[in-house]
Amino acid sequence: MQPVTTSETIDKMTALQVIASTSVWMCWSVLVVVLYALGLGFNFAQLFGLLALTGFAAAGFQLSWFALGSRSLSRRFIRTTTALLTLVAVAMAWLFIQTSFSLEQLQLLAICAGLGGAQLYVRGERSSTESSTMGWELAVTAAVGGIGIVLAQIATPLVVTLPNVLGGNADPLLTTISMGNVLGSVRPEQPISLSNLGWMLLVFTCVAVLYPAQRQSQERPTHAPFHRRYLIRNPHLWVMTLLYIMAFGSFIGFALSFPLVLQFLFGLSREWQAGELVNAISNDYAPQALTYAWLGPLVGVVARPLGGWLADLYGGARVTFVCAVLLALACAVAAYLTQQAFHSGAPEQYFLLFLLVFFVLFVVSSLASSAIYRSASVLFPAAQLPIALRWLAACATAGAGYIPLMWGVQSVTGTPALALIAFAVFYFICAMIVAGVYLRRHSVYFNP
Numbered sequence: 001m002q003p004v005t006t007s008e009t010i011d012k013m014t015a016l017q018v019i020a021s022t023s024v025w026m027c028w029s030v031l032v033v034v035l036y037a038l039g040l041g042f043n044f045a046q047l048f049g050l051l052a053l054t055g056f057a058a059a060g061f062q063l064s065w066f067a068l069g070s071r072s073l074s075r076r077f078i079r080t081t082t083a084l085l086t087l088v089a090v091a092m093a094w095l096f097i098q099t100s101f102s103l104e105q106l107q108l109l110a111i112c113a114g115l116g117g118a119q120l121y122v123r124g125e126r127s128s129t130e131s132s133t134m135g136w137e138l139a140v141t142a143a144v145g146g147i148g149i150v151l152a153q154i155a156t157p158l159v160v161t162l163p164n165v166l167g168g169n170a171d172p173l174l175t176t177i178s179m180g181n182v183l184g185s186v187r188p189e190q191p192i193s194l195s196n197l198g199w200m201l202l203v204f205t206c207v208a209v210l211y212p213a214q215r216q217s218q219e220r221p222t223h224a225p226f227h228r229r230y231l232i233r234n235p236h237l238w239v240m241t242l243l244y245i246m247a248f249g250s251f252i253g254f255a256l257s258f259p260l261v262l263q264f265l266f267g268l269s270r271e272w273q274a275g276e277l278v279n280a281i282s283n284d285y286a287p288q289a290l291t292y293a294w295l296g297p298l299v300g301v302v303a304r305p306l307g308g309w310l311a312d313l314y315g316g317a318r319v320t321f322v323c324a325v326l327l328a329l330a331c332a333v334a335a336y337l338t339q340q341a342f343h344s345g346a347p348e349q350y351f352l353l354f355l356l357v358f359f360v361l362f363v364v365s366s367l368a369s370s371a372i373y374r375s376a377s378v379l380f381p382a383a384q385l386p387i388a389l390r391w392l393a394a395c396a397t398a399g400a401g402y403i404p405l406m407w408g409v410q411s412v413t414g415t416p417a418l419a420l421i422a423f424a425v426f427y428f429i430c431a432m433i434v435a436g437v438y439l440r441r442h443s444v445y446f447n448p
Helices: 012-026 028-037 044-073 075-097 103-117 131-142 144-159 195-214 228-232 235-266 295-314 316-342 347-379 385-396 399-413 417-438
Strands: 004-009 125-130 268-273 276-282
Touching: 012 028, 012 075, 012 103, 012 144, 012 195, 028 044, 028 103, 028 144, 028 235, 044 075, 044 103, 044 235, 044 385, 044 399, 075 103, 075 195, 144 195, 144 295, 228 385, 235 295, 235 316, 235 347, 235 385, 235 399, 235 417, 268 347, 295 316, 295 347, 316 347, 316 417, 347 385, 399 417
Parallel strands: none
Antiparallel strands: 004 125, 268 276
16 A cells, blocks of 8 residues: 655646746746847846846745745735735836836846746645655646746737837837747837736736635645754755756756847857957848747646656656756757857757757756655655745756856857856766765665
8 A cells, every 4th residue: 555645736726826926037038038139238148147137036035935934835925925026017017118228127127026936836735645646746736837937938029019008109119130929030120019018917917816816715724843954954955955956947047048048049140260259240040039939948847747757657866867867968969059059150050959959958857857856755754845845946946047147157258058068067966966875775765
């Protein structure tokens, strides 16, 4: 007979609030590409900096919620946080109505939007289930936030190309280059209404906050005692933290930066002489970044429950090890393609291979995220598991900060492939840690 343990499944009303919150945050992944297409004078380093800022802000909010303990896992808290994001949406709509805005204003708004990234981990209703399905249950719950990522990357470039919903006589902003959306190419001289994005997010968050209120069932309080010092003293917490940074940190960091990475690598045609960059012009043959970028997070979100199922079947550590090796190999290939595209006068010839390799990175990092959740359900007592997962999510969300930051730094130094090489080395080290700690036959926990 299988042992019985505690599982977490998210209710539909909370799921809607998480999706709305994540959308407010993740719309920045597309917004920076739109800002670049408008030719407002922001360079790639500044735009990657905006992504890093909102990513680190999300991680900071996550750590604050961890400090609050179980209170931050309640449905009331999640709903209140979502309600605060309506203010962010209003601020976004107001700022973009203006005829001009500064980098400092965008930075402040990006920090505030990071509040939405703090919703990426939630605790749902408790149910009793067999431990053999724990990985699947946790993976399905964790995939909810990913829906917001995909929706934001699909809807944002569509909404900003619509006429201004409030009208007005101000001259619209016009694109200076093609940028694309899910329907195809958006050509130069296309009027853009950035304020539409704020109004869309305002409606979405208001619906998420107000509509479910009358339908939510009474939340049952939990009385299990919890002491953080016991969790912090658990050595598995620190191993799991490193591995989850490898897995979910990579997924969320790549998801946030992927649209701008595509624009950076393939949107420009660069001319080199004797190893020196002498000219960079807009690439008229470049595939549209926003037409394809959303597919990466989508395949990752779809794959995440599969990772939980594989971990239930073969064990979390074994799946994590294979994923870490695959991540290292895929990053090495991506580094090679990045080097070739960056130094090519026709980078579009490497686009399809680059896109496929990043699909592998998204899928494998999602599989590893679910496998690590499965391992955590074995390594931590039931009373510690929800807050332990909150800690893992908080630390891993920093990937949304350091990955865009590294791309931004490498865009200045002209060596973007080095970032991917560093990631490949990190993934290989993580694979060795999994093999040494959890896949030795005499491990305290073998293949959890």
